[in-house]
Amino acid sequence: MRKPLIAGNWKLNLLQADAEALARQVKAACDTDAVEVIVCPTYTALAAVRQALEGSRIGLVAQDLYWEASGAFTGEVSAPMLVDAGCRYVIVGHSERRQHFGETDETVQRKAKAALAAGLTPILCVGEVLAQRDANQTVGVVGAQLEGAFGGWTGADAQRVVIAYEPVWAIGTGRNATPEQAQEVHAFIRQWLAKRFGAPVGEAVRIQYGGSVNAGNAASLLQQPDVDGALVGGASLKADAFATIVKAAVDAKAAMR
Numbered sequence: 001m002r003k004p005l006i007a008g009n010w011k012l013n014l015l016q017a018d019a020e021a022l023a024r025q026v027k028a029a030c031d032t033d034a035v036e037v038i039v040c041p042t043y044t045a046l047a048a049v050r051q052a053l054e055g056s057r058i059g060l061v062a063q064d065l066y067w068e069a070s071g072a073f074t075g076e077v078s079a080p081m082l083v084d085a086g087c088r089y090v091i092v093g094h095s096e097r098r099q100h101f102g103e104t105d106e107t108v109q110r111k112a113k114a115a116l117a118a119g120l121t122p123i124l125c126v127g128e129v130l131a132q133r134d135a136n137q138t139v140g141v142v143g144a145q146l147e148g149a150f151g152g153w154t155g156a157d158a159q160r161v162v163i164a165y166e167p168v169w170a171i172g173t174g175r176n177a178t179p180e181q182a183q184e185v186h187a188f189i190r191q192w193l194a195k196r197f198g199a200p201v202g203e204a205v206r207i208q209y210g211g212s213v214n215a216g217n218a219a220s221l222l223q224q225p226d227v228d229g230a231l232v233g234g235a236s237l238k239a240d241a242f243a244t245i246v247k248a249a250v251d252a253k254a255a256m257r
């Protein structure tokens, strides 16, 4: 059974003291073995949050990385540096990076490979924009993103990745996909992985849903058979809302047994 993964993406928010305070609240409310809980602060808050989370099972995650390990790349942060900072996972190809910072399927692939090589688990984000959904292109768009990201991969590497399906029209808009819409795309992603890398890889890879997940809608999304957790933005900045989402994942998992 896949262990659900609940991630809080804090984006470009919180100075160190605020990030540390939120991390302490999350540690008090969300430290469970039933599901995996991780938080993604900005680079500058990684050390403070790492310290705050010490002694808990909650994992530290970075929001991006660069694919070279070191060198003349001013402003960049590499996978070995993130490991050194205590990270277990790294988000790759978030739609905000694709939209504002020129991220492409090719850079996503390079970043994901660099993460794996350093021992980090990439959380690889895919998802369609509204015009593509309205034109019934969702599956084609997500399939092309997977094709671009996973070109030349082995099944052994693919199995180590987490995929986040995040319809772009649902991120930060308060408008989430229905559980049925999410399930449909998650099932497609799992089938794509099974076809490309074999059924065991399709079965093993965790696929998170992201897009305006909150305390009110988390349960119905997390009850879907192919939804293995959530990548949460806005609602992860409030410890009580995030704790409700974690609890919904614990309950959904218990109901599936």
Ligand code: PEP
Pocket: 009, 011, 166, 170, 171, 172, 173, 174, 210, 211, 212, 213, 231, 232, 233, 234, 235
């Ligand atoms: C995200 O940050 O990936 C996200 C889904 O944000 P929000 O939950 O705010 O839509």
